[in-house]
Amino acid sequence: MDEIIAKIDDSEILCQIDKIVPFHGYLSTGAFIGLQMLKIARELLDIKEGDRVFVTCETLNCLPDPFQILCGCTVGNKGLKVLDYDKMAVTINKGAEPGQDHVKGVRIFLDPAKTAQYPVFHAWYMNERKVPHEEAISELIKAGDNVYTWKFVDVPVPIKAKKDVRICTDCGESFVSKDGSAICKGCSENL
Ligand SMILES: [Zn+2]
Numbered sequence: 001m002d003e004i005i006a007k008i009d010d011s012e013i014l015c016q017i018d019k020i021v022p023f024h025g026y027l028s029t030g031a032f033i034g035l036q037m038l039k040i041a042r043e044l045l046d047i048k049e050g051d052r053v054f055v056t057c058e059t060l061n062c063l064p065d066p067f068q069i070l071c072g073c074t075v076g077n078k079g080l081k082v083l084d085y086d087k088m089a090v091t092i093n094k095g096a097e098p099g100q101d102h103v104k105g106v107r108i109f110l111d112p113a114k115t116a117q118y119p120v121f122h123a124w125y126m127n128e129r130k131v132p133h134e135e136a137i138s139e140l141i142k143a144g145d146n147v148y149t150w151k152f153v154d155v156p157v158p159i160k161a162k163k164d165v166r167i168c169t170d171c172g173e174s175f176v177s178k179d180g181s182a183i184c185k186g187c188s189e190n191l
Helices: 002-006 011-024 029-045 064-071 119-125 133-147 185-189
Strands: 053-057 080-082 089-094 102-110 148-156 164-167 174-177
Touching: 002 133, 011 029, 011 064, 029 064, 029 089, 029 102, 029 133, 029 148, 053 064, 064 080, 089 148, 119 133, 133 148
Parallel strands: 053 080
Antiparallel strands: 053 089, 089 102, 102 148, 164 174
16 A cells, blocks of 8 residues: 555645544545545635535445545534445535525535446446455546546535423433424334
8 A cells, every 4th residue: 555655646635645544544445535525526616724514425434534534524513424325425515604595515426437447446346356445546546536427516504493402201311302202212212
């Protein structure tokens, strides 16, 4: 892997890799894809260092991690949403201005019609055979933006409703009731 990284001449990407490796555990192909997707979104949406960013990742695998460590998008701060679709796709938008109910975002996906031009990487993507991360990432560096397809999307800004805090009639613990329910979700699922 060090040999591959040594060939990268983009100092920003090298700095990002230095942050991702200890956070994710190693430089996986999926984490590198997230890094490239973020680079594309930064250019398309004019995202500057320090801008609040919101990301929806369509897989639990690898892809969410670069956004957590590089843009501070976490599940807890609502900057990161993860959909368990097992798709290599993300939707990224900046924070809304006051009064905006929609904000411009971009959905980017790893396009199999385009990865086909990079047979080693395509074999990794389609899981046709075991391809080491070194080889897959090496092809991704060559490909750059060429394996991604994106389109601009309108992202609705969530409305902040007052939290309906109640005491669960079953367990006696407090919870936020979403639909006027008197029983917490934990208890209702174990009924
Ligand atoms: Zn309860």
